Amino acid sequence: MLVNVSYNNKNITNKVDNAVGKPFTLKERWQMNGIGSPKLFIIGTSVEIMNLLILDNNTNSCNIELRPKGIIVRFRSLLETFALVIPFYKLSILKGDLATYTIYRDKYFIKVLADTKAVQKFFQKIMAYKADNMPPSIQDL
Numbered sequence: 001m002l003v004n005v006s007y008n009n010k011n012i013t014n015k016v017d018n019a020v021g022k023p024f025t026l027k028e029r030w031q032m033n034g035i036g037s038p039k040l041f042i043i044g045t046s047v048e049i050m051n052l053l054i055l056d057n058n059t060n061s062c063n064i065e066l067r068p069k070g071i072i073v074r075f076r077s078l079l080e081t082f083a084l085v086i087p088f089y090k091l092s093i094l095k096g097d098l099a100t101y102t103i104y105r106d107k108y109f110i111k112v113l114a115d116t117k118a119v120q121k122f123f124q125k126i127m128a129y130k131a132d133n134m135p136p137s138i139q140d141l
Contacts, residue, residue, distance in 0.1 A: 002048060002108060005074070005083045019085050020070030032129075037064040037122045042075065043100065044111035049084070052077040062110065064103075066126060068133070073103060073110055084108055088130045093123065 001019065003012050029035050042060040045053065053060050055077050062075035070087035084105065092104040095114075101123055102111045114120050 001085050003083055004080055006080045016085050019087050020072060021068030023067065035066040038118045039063060040112040040119065042110060043113055046108045049108060049110060052082060066129060071126060088134055091130065093127060
């Protein structure tokens with residue numbers, strides 16, 4: 001779901017927490033060596049997200065927060081902050097050519113540049129955490 005998280009709205013906060021879980025505690029963040037990505041430069045998006053990003057002339061960038069049941073991709077447009085909330089069961093990450101990653105959720109996608117080792121290491125952390133914490137499927141039984 002794509003939501004505006006600029007303002008402290010309890011309804012939106014509850015929706016986000018129900019979808020991807022509450023934020024990790026400080027102790028868990030230390031144990032995981034951080035839960036946030038470095039600054040990611042956006043090089044392509046779906047139409048709905050692009051319509052938000054073209055409203056200003058700033059560099060299109062985002063960051064990713066890891067949550068217990070998913071991820072949150074945050075980006076800014078004008079003076080607003082938007083979040084693409086993606087539970088693990090809807091998350092697809094594809095590695096493209098020339099050091100790019102594309103993050104998919106249903107009809108939304110964001111293509112980011114992964115030109116540093118820190119970015120690539122963070123995406124590996126997301127995929128490893130997703131693999132370890134996905135509930136077993138019917139096929140696994």
